[in-house]
Each structure stands twice: as C-alpha cells, then as structure tokens.
Amino acid sequence: MALGNQASKHLEESNVKTLAIHLLRTEEGVVGQWDEGHSCTPRSDEGDRNAVGDRACSVIDMNGTAPARPDLHDPVRSGLRPHRAALDMVRLGRQGLLLHPCDCFHKAYSLRLLVMVAHSPPPLATSSSSPTLNMMTPEGPPTAWSVEESAGACQSRGVSQSKWLFFLKTFGAALVVIYICVPFIIRLFPAILGKVVYLNMVKFPFFVDLKNPGELLNHTANFYLTSEEGVNIGVWHTVPASRGEEARGKDRRWFEDSLADDNPIIIYLHGNGGTRAMDHRVQLMKVLSKAGFHVLALDYRGFADSTGEPSEAGVTQDSVFLYEWVKARSHGNPVCLWGHSLGTGIATNAARKLQEKGNPADAVILEAPYTNIRDAGAYHPFGKIYHIYPGFEYFFLDTFALSNQVFPNDENVKKMTSPLMILHAEDDNVVPVSMGKELHEIAINSRHPRDVILILYPAMLGYKHKFIYKDPKLPEKLWAFLNNI
Known part of the structure; x- marks a missing residue:
C-alpha cells in the first residue's frame, strides 16, 4: 500500500493511528521493520539498498502494517504521494537536521508523523524486546532512542496537552458564563453595584x-x-x-x-x-x-x-x-x-x-x-468590558x-x-x-x-x-x- 493511501486512510478513520517515517542506516545496510510488539524483522533486499543509496529507509505503520518501502530520494517519481508534512520532514533529513519524534507532532491534520534521521552508520539494535535507533545529533555525540521510549514520550506529551486543552476550554466556558450572568445579578441586586x-x-x-x-x-x-x-x-x-x-x-x-x-x-x-x-x-x-x-x-x-x-x-x-x-x-x-x-x-x-x-x-x-456617576460608569474600564453587551444601559447605567x-x-x-x-x-x-x-x-x-x-x-x-x-x-x-x- 502506498504511503499516500495509508495517510488518506488514517485521516478518514475516526480513531487516527500513528504513521512514522524512519530514515536510518543499519550497520550492514539492512532495513528493519517493527510490529506492535516491537519485534524486529530484518530486510536485506540489495535492490532496495541500492535504490536508497547510502541511506536505507522503511515506512512503518506503528499498528503493525509495513507498506512497501518507497524511494524517498524522489518520492513523486516513484509514484509515492505522501502527506506534504512528511515530504517537508524528509527534506529536513536530507539537510542533516535531526528532529525529536515528539517535535514532529503535526496536529493540524490529526496525523502524527515521526521523523528520525541518521548522519553516520550507527548500528541498529536487533533486540526483539526494544530495538534502538542510534541517532547522531548535529550538536553532539550519538543519542539512542528506542521505539518504545519515543512512542511513550509522545503519548505522555499528548496526554499532557489534552489536559491543558481541557482546562483552557473549561476556564473559557466559565468566563463566558460569568460574563453573561453578571449583568443580571447586578440588576437584581443593585447594592452590589454600590460595592x-x-x-x-x-x-x-x-x-x-x-x-x-x-x-x-x-x-x-x-x-x-x-x-x-x-x-x-x-x-x-x-x-x-x-x-x-x-x-x-x-x-x-x-x-x-x-x-x-x-x-x-x-x-x-x-x-x-x-x-x-x-x-x-x-x-x-x-x-x-x-x-x-x-x-x-x-x-x-x-x-x-x-x-x-x-x-x-x-x-x-x-x-x-x-x-x-x-x-x-x-x-x-x-x-x-x-x-x-x-x-x-x-x-x-x-x-x-x-x-x-x-x-x-x-x-x-x-x-x-x-x-x-452614570456617565462615569459608561467610560470606566469595567464598564467598557460590557459596552457590546445587549441592554448595557439597562443592566448597568440605569441600575x-x-x-x-x-x-x-x-x-x-x-x-x-x-x-x-x-x-x-x-x-x-x-x-x-x-x-x-x-x-x-x-x-x-x-x-x-x-x-x-x-x-x-x-x-x-x-x-x-x-x-x-x-x-x-x-x-x-x-x-x-x-x-x-
């Protein structure tokens, strides 16, 4: 299945899955793919290795499906129609930029695109429990990220962002309710305005x-x-x-x-x-x-x-x-x-x-x-907040x-x-x-x-x-x- 079709399928589903692109190079030029249990299956197709050149790649569906590996050096010519954000991240990889997976969280289309780029030939751990990608950062020595750690970090950040979003929505709704109710309360209890x-x-x-x-x-x-x-x-x-x-x-x-x-x-x-x-x-x-x-x-x-x-x-x-x-x-x-x-x-x-x-x-x-005091109330900073409120004069100034x-x-x-x-x-x-x-x-x-x-x-x-x-x-x-x- 082509990456473009995979992206479309994920976008249409109500439960959006995670799609990840890994640009990596193994010690022997072998590309691995991982299923949900993070087991590593090596692929050693010489033609694929030649097609990619000095960088091997694999497109991995984190829910277990491994589509055919495309030529990311020329994705359009190879018939691949990936999500535009994926192409942008591939270009970043070619420029030698290393992105942490969680920093590539493309939220606008409800599609997570995780990009990892390697500069030198660090080995790919083939442990069946938790394979590791040894990544070379531009600023320093290689940094090891396991697929399991990366997924966990992104999931943790996603939960944190969801909590903040819920809090902001609740807080905003409360402010709207207060804004609407205050004029009625003041009109019903004019003594409050005196305070x-x-x-x-x-x-x-x-x-x-x-x-x-x-x-x-x-x-x-x-x-x-x-x-x-x-x-x-x-x-x-x-x-x-x-x-x-x-x-x-x-x-x-x-x-x-x-x-x-x-x-x-x-x-x-x-x-x-x-x-x-x-x-x-x-x-x-x-x-x-x-x-x-x-x-x-x-x-x-x-x-x-x-x-x-x-x-x-x-x-x-x-x-x-x-x-x-x-x-x-x-x-x-x-x-x-x-x-x-x-x-x-x-x-x-x-x-x-x-x-x-x-x-x-x-x-x-x-x-x-x-x-x-009536005129002063209309121009007071507190009064200005309610200038657009229907019945401003009735609820406030007349009170x-x-x-x-x-x-x-x-x-x-x-x-x-x-x-x-x-x-x-x-x-x-x-x-x-x-x-x-x-x-x-x-x-x-x-x-x-x-x-x-x-x-x-x-x-x-x-x-x-x-x-x-x-x-x-x-x-x-x-x-x-x-x-x-």
Missing part, C-alpha cells in the same frame, strides 16, 4: 498602621471624629512642612490648634478603593504640605479603619462634618475641598449642602472629575439610580457659588478629559467666568488619572487660585 462604586472592601495598602502615619508622612497626626451616631471616621492631619520641626512629639491638641495659623487648609477627599495611605494620595499630601498648606485626609465611613457602611448620603455627611469641624477651628483661614475621581462627586455634594446651610465652601478643587448612586457633578456646579478649579490630564484612562471640559462649560455658563479655572495637562506628561501631583508648578497654580478668593 463596585466604592470598593471600600479593598483596604490597600496592606500592613500599614493607620494610627501611626509617621511611617509614611512626617509631621502628621492621626485622629478620629464621630460624624454621626455610630460612625467614626479616621483622619490624617499633615501640617505645613515649615512647621515640621515644631510638630515633633506634639499631641492631637497641638495639631488642632495649629489650624488657626495663617496657612490655608485643604480637605482631601480621595477616590474609590484603598485607604488614605495609598501612595499617590500620600505623595499629593507631601506636595501640598511642602507648598505651605494644612492637609486633612479622611477615610469615609466603611473605608479603612472608619466604621459604618458607605452610601452617597453617608460619605457626603462625613465630608460636611469634617469641613464644619475644621472651619470652626481655622480662625478665618480659607478651607478648600479637594476631591479626586469619585471624591469630586463627594466634594460638590458637600459644597452644595454647605451652601444650602448658608456656609458655602471657601473653594473647591476637582481633580479628574466626571459629570455624574446606578436604583442603588441610590448619582453624584451629580454637572447639576451641583450649576448651583455652587464657591470658586472652582478643575484639573484634568488629557491622557486620563479612567475618566475622559471631555468630562472635565464639559463641567467647565457648565460652570462658566452658570456664574462669572472669573470664578472658574480649568487646567489641562498634555498627554505627553503622562499624568493619567492620579499623577497630577507630579506637576512641578502645581503649588504655584494653587496659590494663584486661592489668593483670588
């Missing part, structure tokens, strides 16, 4: 003692305030660097009294996830302290070491309470609300509430602000209202009378810069333009969503803004 908004369960960085801020920030004190019954919020107070030496070893009372000096005060309202000890937050506090500002950074209820559970009304109340507490001790020094990311919505909520109480904030700074999460910056800036500064990086990959520009337009169309400042940072600076503190001129810009209020 995603705040991410307060992510208390990063780990292993930081929030009661001892001196490990991260100099001249900083930690204390707690009760914003309402049953809710205690953790706060860090960093004094201006100019008072750093004076602050060494001082108690909370000294820090509280220091708010009455002549330095402006910034209340920092951070974004979702993590604690007040996150690096980019700490770095901003360092910049502001060095610039001569008092900085008070709080963790809203449910965040870090603060008690309670977060909600839009709750985190807004925490911020309003801290502002009023600081303002009562500032002796007329300006107190500014600085919100970042999610904190921008908290800052404008607090400013609007303070205004309604007749005590508007002295100034508001929004870093990487959004128009409202924000069901979970009582609005944070309407766009509506708040229409009503606010406090001076406003907006900082936004053009390469922000979480909140698009277009939202910052839109808020600026809303603000200047609802008040005197002198009270609104927009500062955009080119993408080439790489400030993205949380690195605006790296702007070397940031302190200068802040002082220019606050000096005009």
Whole structure:
C-alpha cells in the first residue's frame, strides 16, 4: 500500500493511528521493520539498498502494517504521494537536521508523523524486546532512542496537552458564563453595584498602621471624629512642612490648634478603593504640605479603619462634618475641598449642602472629575468590558439610580457659588478629559467666568488619572487660585 493511501486512510478513520517515517542506516545496510510488539524483522533486499543509496529507509505503520518501502530520494517519481508534512520532514533529513519524534507532532491534520534521521552508520539494535535507533545529533555525540521510549514520550506529551486543552476550554466556558450572568445579578441586586462604586472592601495598602502615619508622612497626626451616631471616621492631619520641626512629639491638641495659623487648609477627599495611605494620595499630601498648606485626609465611613457602611448620603455627611469641624477651628483661614475621581462627586455634594446651610465652601478643587456617576460608569474600564453587551444601559447605567448612586457633578456646579478649579490630564484612562471640559462649560455658563479655572495637562506628561501631583508648578497654580478668593 502506498504511503499516500495509508495517510488518506488514517485521516478518514475516526480513531487516527500513528504513521512514522524512519530514515536510518543499519550497520550492514539492512532495513528493519517493527510490529506492535516491537519485534524486529530484518530486510536485506540489495535492490532496495541500492535504490536508497547510502541511506536505507522503511515506512512503518506503528499498528503493525509495513507498506512497501518507497524511494524517498524522489518520492513523486516513484509514484509515492505522501502527506506534504512528511515530504517537508524528509527534506529536513536530507539537510542533516535531526528532529525529536515528539517535535514532529503535526496536529493540524490529526496525523502524527515521526521523523528520525541518521548522519553516520550507527548500528541498529536487533533486540526483539526494544530495538534502538542510534541517532547522531548535529550538536553532539550519538543519542539512542528506542521505539518504545519515543512512542511513550509522545503519548505522555499528548496526554499532557489534552489536559491543558481541557482546562483552557473549561476556564473559557466559565468566563463566558460569568460574563453573561453578571449583568443580571447586578440588576437584581443593585447594592452590589454600590460595592463596585466604592470598593471600600479593598483596604490597600496592606500592613500599614493607620494610627501611626509617621511611617509614611512626617509631621502628621492621626485622629478620629464621630460624624454621626455610630460612625467614626479616621483622619490624617499633615501640617505645613515649615512647621515640621515644631510638630515633633506634639499631641492631637497641638495639631488642632495649629489650624488657626495663617496657612490655608485643604480637605482631601480621595477616590474609590484603598485607604488614605495609598501612595499617590500620600505623595499629593507631601506636595501640598511642602507648598505651605494644612492637609486633612479622611477615610469615609466603611473605608479603612472608619466604621459604618458607605452610601452617597453617608460619605457626603462625613465630608460636611469634617469641613464644619475644621472651619470652626481655622480662625478665618480659607478651607478648600479637594476631591479626586469619585471624591469630586463627594466634594460638590458637600459644597452644595454647605451652601444650602448658608456656609458655602471657601473653594473647591476637582481633580479628574466626571459629570455624574452614570456617565462615569459608561467610560470606566469595567464598564467598557460590557459596552457590546445587549441592554448595557439597562443592566448597568440605569441600575446606578436604583442603588441610590448619582453624584451629580454637572447639576451641583450649576448651583455652587464657591470658586472652582478643575484639573484634568488629557491622557486620563479612567475618566475622559471631555468630562472635565464639559463641567467647565457648565460652570462658566452658570456664574462669572472669573470664578472658574480649568487646567489641562498634555498627554505627553503622562499624568493619567492620579499623577497630577507630579506637576512641578502645581503649588504655584494653587496659590494663584486661592489668593483670588
């Protein structure tokens, strides 16, 4: 039977068998063939030896059938129509390349083609139990492979590959199921979306003692305030660097009294996830302290070491309470609300509430602000995953209202009378810069333009969503803004 017919037959069968081509030379120029039990039957046809030249060959069906041996020096002329991969491997053999059998696993056609090539005349072991092919590798001395070892190695690799393939298929199927189910779960249980908004369960960085801020920030004190019954919020107070030496070893009372000096005060309202000890937050506090500002950074209820559970009304109340507490001790020094990311919505909520109480904030700074939480959700990296999902707005965006999460910056800036500064990086990959520009337009169309400042940072600076503190001129810009209020 010709090799081409053998290949076709193997391909058509549901249980694909293994076809192997062995290019070898025996000590006496004799070609052997092996059956399933690996018994060796020598063939010493002189015509065959002459036809092949200095290399003898045998085409072997590993299931026991030994077809007629063709002339592989010219397989087409001899009437042989082997699989193309087999011809390619024969050519490799002629070029003196040695391939390990398992490396010649041609999976695309479900046909295994095993090629072994010899360069010198190593002997062929004729043991009836396990014949050995002595192969000369290009890099070194001859290497002995037994047919039994080669078949076992390939079978072992095949089993391993099958297990990995099964695992990948199962894992992929699980991801698809999760992807499909998540929107339904969120719609049925809107409170889950609230957890995603705040991410307060992510208390990063780990292993930081929030009661001892001196490990991260100099001249900083930690204390707690009760914003309402049953809710205690953790706060860090960093004094201006100019008072750093004076602050060494001082108690909370000294820090509280220091708010009455002549330095402006910034209340920092951070974004979702993590604690007040996150690096980019700490770095901003360092910049502001060095610039001569008092900085008070709080963790809203449910965040870090603060008690309670977060909600839009709750985190807004925490911020309003801290502002009023600081303002009562500032002796007329300006107190500014600085919100970042999610904190921008908290800052404008607090400013609007303070205004309604007749005590508007002295100034508001929004870093990487959004128009409202619904719009922010559409552009958030998590939201982008589901943009192609049918009913994306219904399952996700409309559910924000069901979970009582609005944070309407766009509506708040229409009503606010406090001076406003907006900082936004053009390469922000979480909140698009277009939202910052839109808020600026809303603000200047609802008040005197002198009270609104927009500062955009080119993408080439790489400030993205949380690195605006790296702007070397940031302190200068802040002082220019606050000096005009």
